[in-house]
Amino acid sequence: MPELRKDPITGRWVIISTDRAKRPTDFVRESVQIKGKGFCPFCYGNEAKTPPEILAYGRNGGPRDSSGWTVRVVPNKFPALGIEGDLDREGEGLFDRMNGVGAHEVIVETPDHQSTLATMSEKALEEVLWAYRDRILDLKNDKRFRYILIFKNHGEAAGASLEHTHSQLIALPIVPKRVREEVDSGKHYYQEKERCIFCDIIRQEVESEVRVITENTQFIALAPYAPRFPFEIWLLPKQHGSAFENNPSPVFTSLARVLKDCLMRLDAVLDHPAYNYMLHTSPIGEESNEHFHWHIEIMPKLTKVAGFEWGTGFYICPTPPEESARFLREAQVGVEKT
């Protein structure tokens, strides 16, 4: 008999197939393979082909938009939102609109076209996290913005249009609905219990163990109780914190380690799947609170979302998270746990 499970944070119900649970090898998919053919605007020597850079690490004094960098941030050449202009809000009868003011940036994670976050060094991955942090802190000075989302599309099936590994950042003049729901739900729980719901979930998961994938002193990686997708992973700091960008340096070192660990496990168990991840940090102006707990959600792209999901906002997950967690936990990936 399948099971219906409710995510305690969003209130979203999902259907978990427990009878004919799908194993990793049951998913028909294409491995993400780096072909490295053709022109790449993110490789050394092609810096002039992107809009002028916003940030670069590692160049040690070389000129802007030259090679020698380790991580490079540039405006998206085809931005979803425009950075210029004031925010105009306007009604049109029943409808509300505003002009599309925002930032849309690309974080080129490494100059090496062949690397991925799973194969690069922990040190290099940590630099990517620092770039996330630096860009968030900088954009928070712009009073037009209410939220800054970092996300990554890895592989064509996950929506990546360039194969050279990169993340994206979008700064928005509103707090998006999904983040608002998480924050409001956390607030509601806190008002009732005076505890963070995420901290409570971590406590319960550590005790039951069945959905824990990996952990180190500062982070835990879980298969969520009511996942939308098979092999979905949530990465949470063990110690309560609302804002990713306000963490001290050792947290980024530790996060780099556990993020690389998780991505290596996905590669090992699912043969280099396409995936998306997104970083949920507290909205601008609400950075310091007891009710929201920043985290990263990683979703391998193994199934198709179809009419049922669009019609209901609720998902059918063919692999119970206890099974996903076991496969990912038992994967041999040789990462030290510190």
Add this chain to the structure above:
Amino acid sequence: MPELRKDPITGRWVIISTDRAKRPTDFVRESVQIKGKGFCPFCYGNEAKTPPEILAYGRNGGPRDSSGWTVRVVPNKFPALGIEGDLDREGEGLFDRMNGVGAHEVIVETPDHQSTLATMSEKALEEVLWAYRDRILDLKNDKRFRYILIFKNHGEAAGASLEHTHSQLIALPIVPKRVREEVDSGKHYYQEKERCIFCDIIRQEVESEVRVITENTQFIALAPYAPRFPFEIWLLPKQHGSAFENNPSPVFTSLARVLKDCLMRLDAVLDHPAYNYMLHTSPIGEESNEHFHWHIEIMPKLTKVAGFEWGTGFYICPTPPEESARFLREAQVGVEKT
């Protein structure tokens, strides 16, 4: 400058690209083509290959599970939910679950493997709508269910695993989040204004005309103001009604005509795209009310949903609905308007 627009019903914001708006021919996609190769469990002669039928029209006295039918409803061979057993609700610390009791049925829309809803006759399409109605009314007698969703995945890109045209029905022991949001939002609006928000939208759209695709005496087809997807269509009855299944007979005749019209327009403008549609009717036990207005949402599958959408619950639509509506309105499809 792109535009941010808010859907007045769900509160969902979307980004509309107004600068480099995509025209129909800009979407890289595969046309849905019916190959008709290999064994098909939905064709005449193969009735024994599906679970025993629940309903069939048109057979005029022939034995069950034989050929001669015009529309046939069978249980899904690989159901997401199980029909047997009582509903058990259970807590597990912070988490909530219940056993996956529900119905999962397939409506085989025609015996003709080569037909689609866009190519079959209006009369045949009307029979499909009657099958939707009859199955909803029957399943509402089951006290375990709270919601019945009808949806359709057309084409592999939209999640269809069999090419013979069919719809699906899922009966659920809970009201799904997306439907709950629409109903609650409608209720809230009604409490404030004593008017249905959907009726107000129809009134405003008829007046402004720019997003109207087609209409007849009983129905209107709109490109919604804040669409999630390019060429998204909402089909609404002009006269207020909460429950699809409680309509009198002429409504189904009229709906068949306008639904076929819309699907022919999509085929003409987008070269036979894959699409999903879903029918939103009022939840069980709330059939008769002033605040919810039943409707069908049609979403052609032209773009990929990626990290940004998953992370925010908010969408980037590269074609303004005014443009989509114009292309669809001007398509020559030769449907009479009555």
